[in-house]
Amino acid sequence: MNEELTSVNWVKNIIKRQEIDKYLVDGVDFINEYAISEQLAKNSDPDPIRIRDILQKSLSVKTLSPDETAALLNVTSEEMWDEVFKTALAVKKKVYDNRIVFFAPLYCSNFCINNCAYCGFREANNREVRRILSMDEIRRETSSVLKEGHKRLILVFGEHQRSDIDYMIDAVKAVYSVQEDAPHSGRPSSIRRVNINAAPMEIAKLKRLKEAGIGTYQVFQETYHHQTYGEVHPANTIKGDYQWRLYALHRALDAGLEDVAIGALFGLYDWRFEVMGLLYHTLDLEKRFGFGPHTISFPRMTPASGSDLSSDSPWNVSDEDFKKLVAVLRLSVPNAGIIVTAREKAEIKRSVLKLGCTQTDASTRIGIGAYSDQKTELDLDRKQFTIGDPRNLDEVIQEVVNMGFIASFCTAGYRCGRTGETIMGMLSHCDEGKFCKLNAVLTFREYLSDYASDETRQVGESLIMKEIGEIESLDYFKNKSHLLHKFRTDYSEILGGKRDLYL
Ligand code: SAM
Ligand code: SF4
Numbered sequence: 001m002n003e004e005l006t007s008v009n010w011v012k013n014i015i016k017r018q019e020i021d022k023y024l025v026d027g028v029d030f031i032n033e034y035a036i037s038e039q040l041a042k043n044s045d046p047d048p049i050r051i052r053d054i055l056q057k058s059l060s061v062k063t064l065s066p067d068e069t070a071a072l073l074n075v076t077s078e079e080m081w082d083e084v085f086k087t088a089l090a091v092k093k094k095v096y097d098n099r100i101v102f103f104a105p106l107y108c109s110n111f112c113i114n115n116c117a118y119c120g121f122r123e124a125n126n127r128e129v130r131r132i133l134s135m136d137e138i139r140r141e142t143s144s145v146l147k148e149g150h151k152r153l154i155l156v157f158g159e160h161q162r163s164d165i166d167y168m169i170d171a172v173k174a175v176y177s178v179q180e181d182a183p184h185s186g187r188p189s190s191i192r193r194v195n196i197n198a199a200p201m202e203i204a205k206l207k208r209l210k211e212a213g214i215g216t217y218q219v220f221q222e223t224y225h226h227q228t229y230g231e232v233h234p235a236n237t238i239k240g241d242y243q244w245r246l247y248a249l250h251r252a253l254d255a256g257l258e259d260v261a262i263g264a265l266f267g268l269y270d271w272r273f274e275v276m277g278l279l280y281h282t283l284d285l286e287k288r289f290g291f292g293p294h295t296i297s298f299p300r301m302t303p304a305s306g307s308d309l310s311s312d313s314p315w316n317v318s319d320e321d322f323k324k325l326v327a328v329l330r331l332s333v334p335n336a337g338i339i340v341t342a343r344e345k346a347e348i349k350r351s352v353l354k355l356g357c358t359q360t361d362a363s364t365r366i367g368i369g370a371y372s373d374q375k376t377e378l379d380l381d382r383k384q385f386t387i388g389d390p391r392n393l394d395e396v397i398q399e400v401v402n403m404g405f406i407a408s409f410c411t412a413g414y415r416c417g418r419t420g421e422t423i424m425g426m427l428s429h430c431d432e433g434k435f436c437k438l439n440a441v442l443t444f445r446e447y448l449s450d451y452a453s454d455e456t457r458q459v460g461e462s463l464i465m466k467e468i469g470e471i472e473s474l475d476y477f478k479n480k481s482h483l484l485h486k487f488r489t490d491y492s493e494i495l496g497g498k499r500d501l502y503l
Contacts (some may be wrong), residue, residue: 010161015244016202030284031224036276043070051080055087058331061095063429069279069332073272085355088327091334092356099408099440100400101359101455103152103198104145108133110368112158114239117232120305122386127306128380132162138174144371145289146180148363148393151409151449152193159199165208172212173298182450184408187499192411200248206255219248220263224277228269252287258420263297267316271325282333291424295337296329302343304385318346323355325425330356362396378456398456401463408440409447412502434476438487439502441467445494
């Protein structure tokens with residue numbers, strides 16, 4: 001059989017209709033455009049007293065209702081937005097303390113059979129130089145990322161027969177197999193958590209991803225607006241099926257994966273509508289599975305090879321509105337991690353970190369093979385879109401430390417069963433933030449000893465001393481002296497050269 005024919009059959013077998021239908025209620029999905037427009041309209045011009053009540057509810061770590069979220073989205077006065085921004089950071093501090101988790105993306109392949117109007121990888125883009133990394137190349141890329149000090153990777157794939165489930169699993173294994181000696185201490189280091197951003201899959205394939213030991217499975221809906229979705233994702237492509245994508249994470253949870261991540265690509269439709277869509281997605285997951293997404297992403301569209309829409313969309317979100325949408329998401333789903341990526345320029349990243357983001361990437365390269373071959377990164381036709389913050393990990397860490405945040409490389413949660421319902425429950429009771437502070441300090445200590453520049457080590461060590469002082473004085477640990485004892489022992493052992501200790 002020739003390659004084209006096999007590929008047609010492969011495409012035909014991807015979508016399993018019964019794995020969509022089982023989630024529909026009376027034949028419809030959970031995004032009702034009419035209801036969302038009504039909620040946005042009827043909550044316009046909200047009373048300041050009501051907004052303050054909503055902020056209090058968020059501070060008690062409860063997911064907001066659609067009406068409450070719509071009211072926040074309709075705030076107009078600058079003073080009230082200031083209160084919203086301050087509360088967003090307070091909620092983050094309460095749930096996640098002051099830590100920022102770092103990761104790096106690794107783009108494995110830019111072959112794709114879809115034709116998303118905003119993406120450089122789309123099949124019809126003849127300018128894109130196609131490449132799929134071999135397992136040796138994936139190991140080489142992993143080594144480069146490890147040399148920077150990363151411990152978490154997210155693997156990213158186009159949707160294509162060549163990068164289907166077998167390839168993904170081999171890629172996960174390849175990443176986990178690499179060991180690289182740290183530059184300062186010579187201690188061996190490896191990636192401790194591999195996450196995946198890949199197209200929606202059937203449950204059987206998702207079970208295989210779980211067996212391969214992935215952390216989070218991430219799929220962005222791009223836009224929750226049915227009509228717009230149809231306009232930017234041609235109907236004759238797999239991605240053209242809105243509901244196959246909408247229930248990707250329901251299937252993942254049914255397959256036994258516990259940490260799932262949602263997101264919308266901002267710039268395709270009205271940002272207020274997309275925030276409501278993300279909330280409805282969260283609510284549906286909470287209703288059916290008892291807990292919501294592990295993280296929420298809100299990438300803004302940036303220019304991509306051969307895509308006019310990507311640089312010229314009427315729905316592009318201004319910097320001011322971007323800050324508002326980040327703050328409202330922080331408040332609406334207080335226990336979810338929220339991720340700002342290197343798509344954003346350094347100054348924007350700085351301002352939204354202060355609005356409650358919990359994760360970010362650094363030393364990011366998105367060209368295929370670009371960690372080992374930097375030239376690849378300079379060519380727009382070898383990557384998916386453009387990034388705004390190419391700074392290396394050390395620079396970004398130094399900056400966040402100077403802002404008072406502790407950099408964390410903690411991956412303990414999924415290795416000791418703090419995933420899914422367990423972790424979302426701990427986050428809601430504000431236990432997770434304190435607990436993870438210990439692991440954040442331990443992993444940051446490793447980073448400072450193994451990779452940091454002199455300047456970063458200096459500022460980092462003063463912050464660690466302050467953090468340890470806080471930990472020692474926290475009431476939370478008063479009747480948990482075993483935790484404190486283990487923390488102190490682990491910290492000394494790390495100074496003595498041991499690695500990968502966690503609570
Ligand atoms: N092919 C898989 C899929 O579509 O789910 C993998 C994801 S794609 C490589 C990763 C994400 O990048 C997409 O879900 C989309 O939100 C985002 N993306 C695509 N084009 C973009 C652009 N021009 N600017 C910013 N983000 C973009
Ligand atoms: Fe392919 Fe994903 Fe890009 Fe769409 S967003 S063209 S599915 S890589």
